[in-house]
Amino acid sequence: ENLRSLHEQLRGKAGTWGVFVRLGVYNGGKLLHQLADTPLLTCDDACNPQWCTWLQTELPVCHTPRAARVCFTLWARHLGKKDGGQTPLAWVSIQLFNHKDQLVTGKYSLRMWPNGEANPIGCNMENLSVYGSEPPELFIEFDSYVLPVEMPSQGADHITNRVKTPPQPDGDELIRIKRIIDQDPLAKIEKDDQRLIWKFKHFIITYAEALPKFLQCVPWEDYRQVEEMHTTLLSWSPLKPVDALE
Known part of the structure; x- marks a missing residue:
């Protein structure tokens, strides 16, 4: 109207x-x-x-x-x-x-x-x-439903990590990972680079400054991957205050 x-x-x-x-x-x-x-x-x-x-x-x-x-x-x-x-x-x-x-x-x-x-x-x-x-x-x-559809309240501390043996990047992949982490915060991360960061998330977990790039690579359309992201964050190295402002 x-x-x-x-x-x-x-x-x-x-x-x-x-x-x-x-x-x-x-x-x-x-x-x-x-x-x-x-x-x-x-x-x-x-x-x-x-x-x-x-x-x-x-x-x-x-x-x-x-x-x-x-x-x-x-x-x-x-x-x-x-x-x-x-x-x-x-x-x-x-x-x-x-x-x-x-x-x-x-x-x-x-x-x-x-x-x-x-x-x-x-x-x-x-x-x-x-x-x-x-x-x-x-x-x-x-759409309407018979009962309310609620977001699960289960916290990340109840989520078990499904990855038993995290993959390790080879030399070329390591160079690409470093390039992605070091690039400008406003630079767009291409699909292939997003998949690379997500694949080796357990490898970069000690790189605190990589957290903003990691969060940009989460497959938000898959709740299982989102759960895995929350699990990964529990072990991520703490960010410096200045880096956290990014």
């Missing part, structure tokens, strides 16, 4: 526009599955589009991390261009587990933030501003 204010962004741009909602589930800024889009609906100044469709992801509920959030972005697409001509109109994010560690279920109405695409590490609440024009509102519904 309330899309009238968003059409200001499209004024002066000739042609017909359609709108769709894009969904993504993230953990710490990392996308956990492929993005999912609703069908495209033609929209004018007075319309309130209704998709009435389910968006499904490939992420099993049992593998959903505790801090996972779902991000919605309302996009406008130019219907007269083959390349799409897409413009983000509004966005909103919500945690998938509430303060009771229960999976969100049922219907929600979320007031969206205008302008721009959802930031997976940005604001994680609906738009409660009372200033300016009424923001657009997105109505969504999550």
Whole structure:
């Protein structure tokens, strides 16, 4: 609802526009599955589009991390261009587990933030501003279950390490590991490098400064690997305060 204010962004741009909602589930800024889009609906100044469709992801509920959030972005697409001509109109994010560690279920109405695409590490609440024009509102519904779906409360001290004989890197792998650890904190870690760090996590456990890189390489979409990460942290060398600020 309330899309009238968003059409200001499209004024002066000739042609017909359609709108769709894009969904993504993230953990710490990392996308956990492929993005999912609703069908495209033609929209004018007075319309309130209704998709009435389910968006499904490939992420099993049992593998959903505790801090996972779902991000919605309302996009406008130019219907007269083959390349799409897409413009983000509004966005909103919500945690998938509430303060009771229960999976969100049922219907929600979320007031969206205008302008721009959802930031997976940005604001994680609906738009409660009372200033300016009424923001657009997105109505969504999550799956419901007979009983509440709760995040297991078992702590890391109850998790046993499944790796009996940790692998050891060879000379070339050791050089790659050192390069990854020493690279800029903001540098993107490629998939192959992530798998390398994860494979030899027990080898680098004595390198305290490697912790930030290690946490970037955790397969958050697999709860078994997340459990193993918690187990590994129990034995990790303590970080210096300055390094911990990274």
